[in-house]
Amino acid sequence: MASPRVVPEEESCTQCCWASSLNTRRTLNDITERPLVECTMIGDNRTCAYCLRHHNACEKVAELMEGDYFDLFALLRWSDQVALQPTRVLVGNSYVWVPLWTDDEKREIIKAELELMRMFREVETSHRVEFGMDVGKMRRVQTGAANVYDTAVRDRRAALIRLRPAPASAS
Numbered sequence: 001m002a003s004p005r006v007v008p009e010e011e012s013c014t015q016c017c018w019a020s021s022l023n024t025r026r027t028l029n030d031i032t033e034r035p036l037v038e039c040t041m042i043g044d045n046r047t048c049a050y051c052l053r054h055h056n057a058c059e060k061v062a063e064l065m066e067g068d069y070f071d072l073f074a075l076l077r078w079s080d081q082v083a084l085q086p087t088r089v090l091v092g093n094s095y096v097w098v099p100l101w102t103d104d105e106k107r108e109i110i111k112a113e114l115e116l117m118r119m120f121r122e123v124e125t126s127h128r129v130e131f132g133m134d135v136g137k138m139r140r141v142q143t144g145a146a147n148v149y150d151t152a153v154r155d156r157r158a159a160l161i162r163l164r165p166a167p168a169s170a171s
């Protein structure tokens, strides 16, 4: 059996992402850094430890929003970094590095990150509703929503390729 593997945040299942933001909100008083979303794939790489514990199938972010999910984490990591910035102050004759932000200010940054995650979740949910994809996987197939969505994904990919053709090979 393959060993457990923490996937990059932008590949995490949505259940782990939402659970992580709820957990971060709950523990906000005790933390000064956003805990990373740790979606840990086990065994066949189809289910993560969290979903296995909750008897769920892992739900990946809606395919048409994968790019936005990637951008969300890029933004989160950027503000994580901002919160860790040190600053130089003169003490006597020499400079020392001290944290730029107080713990309360760092928590304000984490709050803004949580707000971003909450808004992303809302947009992702209404995207699913719009496409009839807010139901179980079997039901999506039965209603034809899965088919319509797959076509939309293929159309988008084709449009992207037209916009940005693959570079001609160098040889």
Ligand SMILES: [Zn+2]
Residues within 6 Å of the ligand: 012, 013, 014, 015, 016, 017, 038, 039, 040, 048, 049, 050, 051, 058
């Ligand atoms: Zn997960």
Ligand SMILES: [Zn+2]
Residues within 6 Å of the ligand: 013, 014, 015, 016, 039, 047, 048, 049, 050, 051, 052, 057, 058, 059
């Ligand atoms: Zn999962």
